[in-house]
Amino acid sequence: MTQYSIDDLLYLMARLRDPESGCPWDLTQDYASIAPSTLEEAYEVVDAIEKQDFVHLKEELGDLLFQVIFYSQLGMEEDRFEFAGVVSDLVAKLIRRHPHVFPDGTLHSRVENRHTLPTDVKARWEAIKQQERAEKGANGILADVPLNLPALSRAAKLQKRAASVGFDWDDVYGPIAKVREELMEVEAELDSGDMAALEEELGDLLFAVVNIARYQKIDPEQALRRANQKFEQRFHFIETHSPTPLAETSIHDMNRLWDEAKKH
Numbered sequence: 001m002t003q004y005s006i007d008d009l010l011y012l013m014a015r016l017r018d019p020e021s022g023c024p025w026d027l028t029q030d031y032a033s034i035a036p037s038t039l040e041e042a043y044e045v046v047d048a049i050e051k052q053d054f055v056h057l058k059e060e061l062g063d064l065l066f067q068v069i070f071y072s073q074l075g076m077e078e079d080r081f082e083f084a085g086v087v088s089d090l091v092a093k094l095i096r097r098h099p100h101v102f103p104d105g106t107l108h109s110r111v112e113n114r115h116t117l118p119t120d121v122k123a124r125w126e127a128i129k130q131q132e133r134a135e136k137g138a139n140g141i142l143a144d145v146p147l148n149l150p151a152l153s154r155a156a157k158l159q160k161r162a163a164s165v166g167f168d169w170d171d172v173y174g175p176i177a178k179v180r181e182e183l184m185e186v187e188a189e190l191d192s193g194d195m196a197a198l199e200e201e202l203g204d205l206l207f208a209v210v211n212i213a214r215y216q217k218i219d220p221e222q223a224l225r226r227a228n229q230k231f232e233q234r235f236h237f238i239e240t241h242s243p244t245p246l247a248e249t250s251i252h253d254m255n256r257l258w259d260e261a262k263k264h
Contacts, residue, residue, distance in 0.1 A: 010083060013073045031074060038067040097128050126164055141165060152220040155210040175211035182208045237261035
């Protein structure tokens with residue numbers, strides 16, 4: 001089987017975007033139109049990892065890489081940037097963020113005696129990123145947290161940024177108490193008929209739950225994905241073990257099957 005290189009992939013992308021002989025679909029795309037595909041491909045990479053499906057992980061990583069190649073082709077066509085520049089900037093940034101590995105700020109410099117702890121690395125990393133944000137003109141600790149992150153992930157990132165300057169609970173029981181408080185406020189709004197207020201309180205409750213996960217260093221997105229998967233498995237058990245169609249099955253029988261599913 002032919003082994004292709006990154007140069008072959010760049011050539012293929014240029015061919016797909018060739019105005020005379022390229023692919024009609026690829027020629028109509030722009031940054032915004034392929035952005036949803038980028039998100040989808042990133043999630044498929046994560047999905048393969050969580051399933052430990054390493055056979056398909058290789059394929060999914062290729063699909064994600066293609067997104068980078070596509071953006072780079074668009075950038076080159078508009079004289080904005082090209083793939084080589086993307087790679088170069090990435091290498092330079094990683095060298096800058098790892099002074100404990102590249103002490104002279106050059107790719108081939110080495111540390112002879114390593115005494116750096118992981119906690120020191122993390123603190124230095126955050127300090128360097130904060131400096132980079134300031135240089136980019138991102139004013140404020142929360143200024144450049146992407147708006148398009150999944151809401152749970154963005155909540156955790158906002159909380160983490162705030163905690164980095166000391167705005168945090170003393171211990172995990174602080175956010176636990178906050179969850180109880182927010183749940184009471186949700187219950188208070190249930191009878192009010194004010195759906196806007198109820199939505200706001202539900203958002204506060206979710207934000208508080210994320211704070212517990214963040215404080216315990218648990219990824220809330222991953223935790224919810226696993227909860228979703230567990231629900232799917234148990235509900236599928238109900239579907240396959242119910243003697244009657246679910247629409248005709250009593251809630252009592254479905255709950256009984258649910259309890260059986262939990263045992264499995």
